[in-house]
Amino acid sequence: MTITQSRLSAFTRDYGVYAALVLLALSNVLVTRDFLTVETLREQVILLVPVLIVALGMALVIGTGGVDLSVGAVMALSAAVLPLSLDYGVVPAVMAGVLTGVLTGMLSGSLVAFLKVQPIVATLAVLVVGRGIALVIADGETPGTGLGVDVPTLVLVAVALIVVVSVLAGQTTFGRQLVAIGGNRTAARYSGLPVNRVLLTSYVLCGSFAAVAGMFTRLTTSDPSRTGELIGLSAITAVVAGGTPLSGGRIRVLGTVAGAVLIQLVTATLLENGAPASVAQMVQAVIIIAAVVVQRGTR
């Protein structure tokens, strides 16, 4: 590959997501009816925020060179736990919800950090367990409709979490160590970094973020085991499309945000223009493949 080619692909990797986003938004303004109405935007924000929150946590795990497939199950679990504790008040209920994420994250993280299980296998196992428990808890009943938070609060929480993760990834000891571990785990260990602690923490954070997202999700199905079914894929797509390599060693937080918005916008565009949901899912698969191909050879 020549220098200009690799520069071009590095540029595409770093900024392609923003370009795609602008193009898509512009074409929507022209093509899609009622695109710029308050109602459409509200609707989009409600759908976007859970994916975004999950993707932020996912970016941390992917930065270590891992991946967390259990996020959808964790969402379902926290969504199922929430109504059980709502009687004691909103704050304890939210804490209980987040706790489910912390616990599942600890489980995945321990498997990965201490037992050296591959992240895909570890989190796949946690996914299956999580879905099972969610099903038992809900016991076939229709749970509530999440926290029923209004749109401004949703946006506020999302922005707060974006800031937190940005600072965490770029400015803290934890974030810098995390990126180094993703870049070269042996070198990190030899340099005395607390590798296991950082790995564990990243999975706990990812689980907690997923749990928060689960409580914000408006349930569209009576079967809680289906909550967040494909959100893992969406989150991974958002992270990778935003320029974070699956091989780890690098985290792009704003890119992840743009990636999440892009996916939501693509889905919305397709649905608004009459395409079936199955097609929207397939398009997402195309995006993730395209993002990985663009990243190939660059780092």
Next chain:
Amino acid sequence: MLEAARVTKRFGGVPALRGVDFLLERGQVHALVGANGAGKSTLVKVLSGVYSPDEGLVFHRGRPVRFTGPQDAQQRGISAVYQELSLVGSMSVSANLYLGKEPRNRLGMVSFRRMHADAERLLDSLGIEVDPRRELRSLTLGQQQMVAIARAANTDSRVVIMDEPTSSLEPDEVETLFEVIRRLSERDVSIVYISHRLLELFQICNTVTVLRDGQVVHTGRMCDIGPVELVSSMLGRDAADIRRTGTTAFTHEHTPAAQEVLSARQLGGSSHADNVAIDVHAGEVVGLGGLAGSGRTETVRAPAGLRHPGRGTVEVQGRQVRTGSPSAAIEAGIVLVPEDRTGQGLVPHLSVRDNIVLAALPRLSRFGLVSQSKQDGLVHTLMRRLGIQATGPDQRVSELSGVNQQKVMLARWLALSPKVLLLDEPTRGMDLDAKAQVQALVEELAGQGLGIVLASGDLAELVEGADRVIVLREGAAVAELQGDQVTADAVRAAIAERGT
């Protein structure tokens, strides 16, 4: 056989070769030497069809040729063996030898029987003792290197180019390689031999060409030039000067103090390095010699916590250190520069800055937040102090030269003000000038009172660098040489001496 005439090659306007003449005759073993960046690799790539020259001509069998690519050159009988082996680890030796040209039976299927038989004949003819049925990755690195050379020699090659073929070989394997080269040479195969190990050149080569800054500065018969003259023409330095100071940059200006900084006992636990004890005083350089596999690497890694030494103990300034934990060792002031810089030391795609501060992050942070000003100050100071050449702290460390990467490793540790510095082959793969820069730093650090352990397979480095040399064999310390006893001959004798 093969000749380059007035060859010039530029990269982005910068000439890597300037009017180079190079003549390789039939059956010749031709040494190509020069410091890193002198243009050796470029010349080799021009000769093997990877690059085409900007100016000048390449002659093959007396006629001018323009190779369309390496395959074209190979078909004309010119093959190259590079440092990074292009073999498939999961396949058998013979499958590697005949990759892409497997013998077939009448049904068009690969005939493994014939392939193994052919492979056996080929290896035999070169005097290489390897079972062709074995999986390649079960061989030692040296044996794999032999297989790569056999593959290059296999296809009716008339010219074989070897780039640093001995860098991963043990002394007895080097002997086998030389035997292979002799046999090839007897068959009138011409060989271009590139190596930083100068003494080898005198053993095996009959002609030498020296490159400096992209130009030929010397060419002639090997027996007409001595090692010192060779080094002086490579570096453009005065021969008398080199005779006086040696080829390394060690000056022995540091003086060991009475105070002991490291005291390690019974660095065993595994079969290797069983009874080895190391004591290091402040300001002292202790050399660890021995062949690869002698326990040299295990011994130097144990105090750093990278290997659990069983019942062994490690003390720093009289205080016990928990063994088997890198972070405990670092906390106590013991740091290691591993042999494999990019694999075990650096985080290649991160910046110089990130690599330097990696271990020091907790010290630069408050409540987990890294102080940018403290960080930048530290990086700036260390880059200047060690003379790290980079476009800036933001440059990726993978883009730096070997010597600057090694300086980044040292900077990472100096940021922690360590007490004991363990060095495992710190100058491996570097040319003389780069080695000298690292050695000068080691000398300087010893002068500042650091206790240093220098594990090295480079005799000159051990002898000129260390105040005291411990020689290991089969996991045991077999000799400890001090003061005037530290000579190349004494170390070599201790390394080679067969057990009773």
